[in-house]
Amino acid sequence: MTDTNTYGALQDKEPQKEPRSQWSEVWDQFRRHKGAVWGGGFLLFITLAVLIGPYLWTVDAQKLDIRAKDMRPIYVALWDSSAKTGWNHPFGTDQLGRDILAQMLSGGRASMSVGWAAMLIALLIGTLVGVVAGYFRKLDGPLMRFTDLVLSLPILPLLLVAVTLFRQPLVAFAGSPEGGMFILIVAIIGITSWMQTARIVRGEVLALKEREFILAARSIGTRNGAIIRRHLLPNVLSPIMVSATLGLATAIITESALSFLGVGFPSDYPTWGKLLADAVPRMERFPERVMLPGIAISLTVLSVNYLGDGLRDALDPRIRGR
Numbered sequence: 001m002t003d004t005n006t007y008g009a010l011q012d013k014e015p016q017k018e019p020r021s022q023w024s025e026v027w028d029q030f031r032r033h034k035g036a037v038w039g040g041g042f043l044l045f046i047t048l049a050v051l052i053g054p055y056l057w058t059v060d061a062q063k064l065d066i067r068a069k070d071m072r073p074i075y076v077a078l079w080d081s082s083a084k085t086g087w088n089h090p091f092g093t094d095q096l097g098r099d100i101l102a103q104m105l106s107g108g109r110a111s112m113s114v115g116w117a118a119m120l121i122a123l124l125i126g127t128l129v130g131v132v133a134g135y136f137r138k139l140d141g142p143l144m145r146f147t148d149l150v151l152s153l154p155i156l157p158l159l160l161v162a163v164t165l166f167r168q169p170l171v172a173f174a175g176s177p178e179g180g181m182f183i184l185i186v187a188i189i190g191i192t193s194w195m196q197t198a199r200i201v202r203g204e205v206l207a208l209k210e211r212e213f214i215l216a217a218r219s220i221g222t223r224n225g226a227i228i229r230r231h232l233l234p235n236v237l238s239p240i241m242v243s244a245t246l247g248l249a250t251a252i253i254t255e256s257a258l259s260f261l262g263v264g265f266p267s268d269y270p271t272w273g274k275l276l277a278d279a280v281p282r283m284e285r286f287p288e289r290v291m292l293p294g295i296a297i298s299l300t301v302l303s304v305n306y307l308g309d310g311l312r313d314a315l316d317p318r319i320r321g322r
Contacts, residue, residue: 029314036310039303046300050108061106061270065097073100073288091292094278104292107270111252111297114185118251121190123244126197131228131236133198134205144202151195156257162188163263177266185264189251197243204236238315245308249301256297272297 031037054061071093072083085092091101133143163184171180208214209232217227258264259273267274272293279289 026314030310033306033310033313035306036313039306039310042299042303043307046108046296046303047112050105050112053105054102054109057101057105059099059102061098061102062268063098065093067097068093069095069097070286072286076288092286092288094289095282100275100289100292103270103275104272104296107272107275107293108296110182110265110269110271111255111273112300114182114189114255115248115252117186118189118193118255119244119247121186122193122247122251123197123240125190126194126243127201127233127236127240129194129198130201131205131232134202135209135224135228135232140202143198147195147198150192153192155192155254158192159188159254159258160261160263163258178269181265181269185255185258189254193247193250193254197240197247200239200243201236204239205232208232208235238312241315242308242312245304245311249304249308252297252301252304 073092174180256273260277275293
């Protein structure tokens with residue numbers, strides 16, 4: 001009787017729960033980070049807005065309407081009844097009568113496209129250099145010294161010189177000023193933004209390649225390429241994703257700075273930085289023209305940074321669950 005009671009006490013009273021997957025734990029940790037959830041939601045919203053918005057708001061961003069120039073946003077009428085406003089232009093118009101809402105959507109599409117494309121280029125170059133430098137000892141020194149050399153270069157003057165030298169050949173190659181400048185700006189930002197990713201990935205690879213599972217893979221004759229693909233890259237995914245978010249923010253800011261300085265896209269092609277530059281001469285009379293693109297750039301970059309913080313916390317197993 002005693003043995004039966006003892007055996008019954010040792011049995012589980014409740015059915016065991018199925019083990020949770022790693023990605024479920026990552027999602028639980030991510031959604032606890034309120035800033036990351038807000039940042040991811042706003043980034044998704046602004047991306048969908050610039051992609052779908054021009055199909056919903058079909059006003060041509062470059063159409064001139066002198067009769068409707070210098071209209072104020074509709075909310076200005078709340079405190080200034082004498083302001084010229086209209087529902088046909090809810091964000092107002094500029095000094096040439098172009099609709100600012102259409103320019104914001106079109107400019108956002110250009111800025112976000114440059115940001116995503118340049119981020120992917122920088123991520124690929126940085127990951128490649130970091131993995132090769134961390135895994136192959138003979139290549140570590142030359143690659144890291146080259147990385148330090150690129151880091152020491154003044155990026156903004158280098159960007160200005162590159163745009164001046166290669167603008168006309170790439171415009172002729174692409175067949176349009178917008179296409180040529182897009183290729184040039186994406187290539188320049190991507191080539192000058194990979195160094196931080198390379199250093200982060202190299203540090204992770206240096207720590208991982210001495211772990212037991214890497215040594216076991218080597219002992220059974222696994223080739224270096226297979227070790228990198230199967231074991232190293234999946235384990236450095238966390239810093240790569242965090243670096244991707246930071247690279248996206250850097251690319252958007254850099255493109256906006258180039259457009260603000262007048263060396264980016266053509267003057268009649270709207271981007272957030274170009275809208276900001278055009279609004280500066282009249283910012284005292286029309287402050288909303290500076291605020292709208294400035295707020296769009298600031299909130300987008302802030303949301304990307306919050307998203308990166310949340311991904312770092314969620315993907316790092318050492319701090320997951322805190």
